[in-house]
Amino acid sequence: xxxxxxxxxxxxxxxxxxxxxxxxxxxxxxxxxxxxxxxxxxxxxxxxxxxxxxxxxxxxxxxxxxxxxxxxxxxxxxxxxxxxxxxxxxxxxxxxxxxxxxxxxxxxxxxxxxxxxxxxxxxxxxxxxxxxxxxxxxxxxxxxxxxxxxxxxxxxxxxxxxxxxxxxxxxxxxxxxxxxxxxxxxxxxxxxxxxxxxxxxxxxxxxxxxxxxxxxxxxxxxxxxxxxxxxxxxxxxxxxxxxxxxxxxxxxxxxxxxxxxxxxxxxxxxxxxxxxxxxxxxxxxxxxxxxxxxxxxxxxxxxxxxxxxxxxxxxxxxxxxxxxxxxxxx
Amino acid sequence: xxxxxxxxxxxxxxxxxxxxxxxxxxxxxxxxxxxxxxxxxxxxxxxxxxxxxxxxxxxxxxxxxxxxxxxxxxxxxxxxxxxxxxxxxxxxxxxxxxxxxxxxxxxxxxxxxxxxxxxxxxxxxxxxxxxxxxxxxxxxxxxxxxxxxxxxxxxxxxxxxxxxxxxxxxxxxxxxxxxxxxxxxxxxxxxxxxxxxxxxxxxxxxxxxxxxxxxxxxxxxxxxxxxxxxxxxxxxxxxxxxxxxxxxxxxxxxxxxxxxxxxxxxxxxxxxxxxxxxxxxxxxxxxxxxxxxxxxxxxxxxxxxxxxxxxxxxxxxxxxxxxxxxxxxx
Numbered sequence: 001x002x003x004x005x006x007x008x009x010x011x012x013x014x015x016x017x018x019x020x021x022x023x024x025x026x027x028x029x030x031x032x033x034x035x036x037x038x039x040x041x042x043x044x045x046x047x048x049x050x051x052x053x054x055x056x057x058x059x060x061x062x063x064x065x066x067x068x069x070x071x072x073x074x075x076x077x078x079x080x081x082x083x084x085x086x087x088x089x090x091x092x093x094x095x096x097x098x099x100x101x102x103x104x105x106x107x108x109x110x111x112x113x114x115x116x117x118x119x120x121x122x123x124x125x126x127x128x129x130x131x132x133x134x135x136x137x138x139x140x141x142x143x144x145x146x147x148x149x150x151x152x153x154x155x156x157x158x159x160x161x162x163x164x165x166x167x168x169x170x171x172x173x174x175x176x177x178x179x180x181x182x183x184x185x186x187x188x189x190x191x192x193x194x195x196x197x198x199x200x201x202x203x204x205x206x207x208x209x210x211x212x213x214x215x216x217x218x219x220x221x222x223x224x225x226x227x228x229x230x231x232x233x234x235x236x237x238x239x240x241x242x243x244x245x246x247x248x249x250x251x252x253x254x255x256x257x258x259x260x261x262x263x264x265x266x267x268x269x270x271x272x273x274x275x276x277x278x279x280x281x282x283x284x285x286x287x288x289x290x291x292x293x294x295x296x297x298x299x300x301x302x303x304x305x306x307x308x309x310x311x312x313x314x315x316x317x318x319x320x321x322x323x324x325x326x327x328x329x330x
Numbered sequence: 331x332x333x334x335x336x337x338x339x340x341x342x343x344x345x346x347x348x349x350x351x352x353x354x355x356x357x358x359x360x361x362x363x364x365x366x367x368x369x370x371x372x373x374x375x376x377x378x379x380x381x382x383x384x385x386x387x388x389x390x391x392x393x394x395x396x397x398x399x400x401x402x403x404x405x406x407x408x409x410x411x412x413x414x415x416x417x418x419x420x421x422x423x424x425x426x427x428x429x430x431x432x433x434x435x436x437x438x439x440x441x442x443x444x445x446x447x448x449x450x451x452x453x454x455x456x457x458x459x460x461x462x463x464x465x466x467x468x469x470x471x472x473x474x475x476x477x478x479x480x481x482x483x484x485x486x487x488x489x490x491x492x493x494x495x496x497x498x499x500x501x502x503x504x505x506x507x508x509x510x511x512x513x514x515x516x517x518x519x520x521x522x523x524x525x526x527x528x529x530x531x532x533x534x535x536x537x538x539x540x541x542x543x544x545x546x547x548x549x550x551x552x553x554x555x556x557x558x559x560x561x562x563x564x565x566x567x568x569x570x571x572x573x574x575x576x577x578x579x580x581x582x583x584x585x586x587x588x589x590x591x592x593x594x595x596x597x598x599x600x601x602x603x604x605x606x607x608x609x610x611x612x613x614x615x616x617x618x619x620x621x622x623x624x625x626x627x628x629x630x631x632x633x634x635x636x637x638x639x640x641x642x643x644x645x646x647x648x649x650x651x652x653x654x655x656x657x658x659x660x
Contacts, residue, residue, distance in 0.1 A: 038488045039481050090450065094443045113424045113487045116446060120420065120453065121480035127457045128473035131466050139469050143458035150451035151369050157443045158368045 010052060013320050016313040017060035020069055024056050024077040031078060031129055032122070042110055042118050046089055048103045054321070055080045055185045058210070061321070062189030062203045064314035072192045075129065076138050080185050082126035083146055087153075089119035094157075095236060137191055145184040152176025160241035163263055167248050171212070178218075179211030186210075202308045206318065209302035214325050216295040219244035220288050224279060235275035241266060245294065247278075249287035258285070292326070299326050340382060343650050346643040347390035350399055354386050354407040361408060361459055362452070372440055372448050376419055378433045384651070385410045385515045388540070391651070392519030392533045394644035402522045405459065406468055410515050412456035413476055417483075419449035424487075425566060467521055475514040482506025490571035493593055497578050501542070508548075509541030516540075532638045536648065539632035544655050546625040549574035550618050554609060565605035571596060575624065577608075579617035588615070622656070629656050 014021055032043045056077035063069045091097070092105040093115045099105065107115035123146065130139040156173045159165055186207030190200040222237045223246055237244050251259055258281060265277045282288050302322045309315045344351055362373045386407035393399040421427070422435040423445045429435065437445035453476065460469040486503045489495055516537030520530040552567045553576055567574055581589055588611060595607045612618050632652045639645045 034481060036481050036485060038485045042484060090446055094446060111487075114484055116420055116424060117480050117484045117487065120449075121477055121484065123450065123453060124473055124476035124480055128470065128477055131470035131473055136461050136466055136469070139466070140458065140461035143454055143461055146454035147451055147458055150447050150454055151364065151366050154372060154444055154447045154451065155366060155368045157441075157447065 009324070013317055013324055014057045014061070016064050016317055017057065017069065020060045020074055021053060021057055021077070023074045024060070024081070025053070027074055027078040028081055031082070031125065034121075039118075039121065042106065042114055043121070045103075045109055046085060046106050046118060046122065048101075051101060053077075053081060054214075055084055055181055057321070058182060058185040058207060058318075059189040061314045061318050062186045062206075063193045065309045065312055065318060066190050066193035066195040066199055066203075067310075067312075068193040070192060072133055072138075073189060075133060076188050076192060077185075079126045079130050079138065079142060080181065080188075082122050082129075083142060083149075084181060086119045086122035086126065087149060089115055089122065091153075093119070095240065097236075138188055141184050141188055141191075145180050148176045148180040149178075152178075152180070156242065159243065161266065162243060163251065163259070163266075165243045165248065167245070167252075170243070170245060170248055174212060174215040174219075175208070178215040179208045182211030182214070183208040196308075198308045202305045206302050206305040206322075209298045209305065210322055210325060213295040213298040213302065213322070216245055216291055216298070217325060217328065220246055220291050220295075223275060223282060224288055238266060238274045238278060245291045246282055246287040249290040250282055250285055253285045253287065253290075254281075295326055299323070339654075343647055343654055344387045344391070346394050346647055347387065347399065350390045350404055351383060351387060351407070353404045354390070354411070355383070357404055357408040358411055361412070361455065364451075369451065372436065372444055373451070375433075375439055376415060376436055376448060376452065378431075381431060383407075383411060384544075385414055385511060387651070388512060388515040388537060388648075389519040391644045391648050392516045392536075393523045395639045395642055395648060396520050396523035396525040396529055396533075397640075397642075398523040400522060402463055402468075403519060405463060406518050406522060407515075409456045409460050409468065409472060410511065410518075412452050412459075413472060413479075414511060416449045416452035416456065417479060419445055419452065421483075423449070425570065427566075468518055471514050471518055471521075475510050478506045478510040479508075482508075482510070486572065489573065491596065492573060493581065493589065493596075495573045495578065497575070497582075500573070500575060500578055504542060504545040504549075505538070508545040509538045512541030512544070513538035526638075528638045532635045535635040536632050539628045539635065540652055540655060543625040543628040543632065543652070546575055546621055546628070547655060547658065550576055550621050550625075553605060553612060554618055568596060568604045568608060575621045576612055576617045579620040580612055580615055583615045583617065583620075584611075625656055629653070 011018065029047060032047050034040045034043060059073055059077040059080055060069055063073045088100065089106055092100060093107045093112050096107070097105050098108040105115070106118055127139065127143060130142055133139070152173050152175070156177060159169070159173070183204045184207070186203040187200060190203035195203070219237065222234050222244070225234050247262060251262060261281060262278070265274050268274055299322045303319055306315055306318060341348065359377060362377050364370045364373060389403055389407040389410055390399055393403045418430065419436055422430060423437045423442050426437070427435050428438040435445070436448050457469065457473060460472055463469070482503050482505070486507060489499070489503070513534045514537070516533035517530055520533040525533070549567065552564050552574070555564050577592060581592060591611060592608070595604050598604055629652045633649055636645055636648060
């Protein structure tokens with residue numbers, strides 16, 4: 001799919017809040033500016049990193065589905081994207097990634113030291129902006145969520161090469177590292193629209209389910225996606241020893257032979273095509289399909305959560321967003 | 331000086347707020363706890379990192395000098411120490427440091443990945459706690475200050491091996507990376523004691539001056555301190571190409587021969603004793619003494635800032651703190 005096709009596909013999903021999402025991007029660029037010339041150059045680079053802005057879109061879509069998109073929502077959408085950007089900057093340092101979204105990563109361009117500090121700066125700037133909103137809710141929810149994200153990533157890092165990982169613990173980890181920020185984005189969209197508590201709760205369930213599905217699909221794409229479609233290096237989970245859902249299905253469905261084979265592939269050294277070897281095993285046993293089936297269950301939960309929202313174009317887009325997350329190939 | 335002597339020396343400085351500082355330490359340990367077992371182990375390790383707690387002491391001393399130490403101050407003191415701790419965790423990753431305060435660094439113990447994420451987690455936790463205070467002031471001031479610290483560190487990182495660095499830019503950098511957190515600690519001590527605006531301003535000036543002096547002395551100790559007294563590896567600035575005030579004095583006072591010699595020493599490879607070679611040059615030209623004279627000027631500014639505070643044991647301790655920062659050998 002060409003970048004233009006992707007752009008069109010995404011624009012359809014966010015039509016009811018397209019204007020606000022553009023305002024959010026302008027805001028983001030302004031807030032990422034710094035009085036310091038050195039920082040300005042480094043940050044401008046990170047800003048080219050901008051992706052699908054799904055988290056920002058969720059803040060605004062939920063707000064619109066609750067009947068009220070305010071200037072505070074645009075700010076919150078920008079803050080959420082900044083937090084996501086900071087996690088990406090640090091992830092790329094830790095993975096030694098050189099390219100993301102076809103742009104050199106900050107660590108590749110400025111070195112690890114500047115990249116770690118840049119991530120810290122973006123986090124701090126995001127919190128700083130949140131403290132200028134009228135209520136403390138946004139600051140509180142997003143600081144807690146950021147701690148949750150880091151907790152999930154620490155757990156994941158410590159669980160590398162742990163072939164005894166359970167599906168339950170895997171789900172807890174992706175809940176923390178990915179779904180928490182989706183849930184928080186949707187919650188804040190509802191809270192700052194003064195929605196009823198029932199809608200706030202439903203918004204959280206929608207966001208969390210969407211986030212879980214998103215991460216499962218991401219983990220599948222890392223194993224069977226096409227690099228030219230996804231736009232980043234794939235197979236990195238295997239290289240780093242991350243045990244994801246398809247691998248867990250393979251281990252659960254296979255016998256001792258499969259277990260030995262998986263461990264052998266993960267621990268293989270040199271230029272051996274680990275992803276290719278794994279793909280053959282995964283295929284044989286239907287582990288990718290089983291993972292997509294899990295993702296689909298979360299998407300159904302996301303759709304079910306839309307109940308309390310009155311019919312509206314924004315609500316329809318939330319439903320379409322859920323479908324998109326499952327079908328995306330990038 | 332033995333650890334016991336140090337402890338006594340510091341306890342004298344903080345006598346009026348000793349109880350509150352102990353409460354702050356208890357608070358810190360509680361707040362650093364995590365429901366996640368993996369995170370708990372990693373964080374418990376970082377908590378052994380605890381140092382002189384000068385920033386926490388400043389929050390409490392200023393509050394006491396303003397006539398009112400509240401439970402919010404104890405919280406703020408803990409938050410400030412957490413932010414400082416997070417910067418240390420990341421600094422140690424970036425410097426590849428293996429020991430700090432006689433304890434293995436988190437990166438040495440758990441690897442860089444976990445250590446970067448741990449720093450992020452501590453930052454997020456600190457902000458999260460601040461959002462539970464009644465007013466947004468603490469969250470706002472500390473988020474802005476953290477962005478300032480990171481900005482200063484990014485600038486310093488980009489200025490490595492820049493022998494054209496000016497004293498003015500050096501001062502701007504240490505103002506951001508070190509003095510800003512001292513200034514914020516003192517400001518918050520005054521604000522949460524409902525002090526008059528004149529005292530808040532004076533508290534900021536006191537903290538900022540103290541912080542500048544502290545960093546200049548730190549930069550001197552890195553070049554001429556004793557490792558057994560300071561308790562961490564010294565000479566690291568030279569190894570990393572950081573141009574600090576003594577070097578700037580040496581460059582300013584020396585001629586072309588000294589400039590060539592400094593560049594040669596900084597760029598020397600292998601096991602060459604760079605610090606020893608620099609010490610000879612610095613000694614000859616009185617560059618360390620000149621730097622201490624600068625630090626003394628800032629300390630005088632700190633003492634002058636005490637004017638608006640009424641006489642009190644806490645105010646006397648603030649004055650003693652300033653003297654201590656200049657005379658400390660660790």
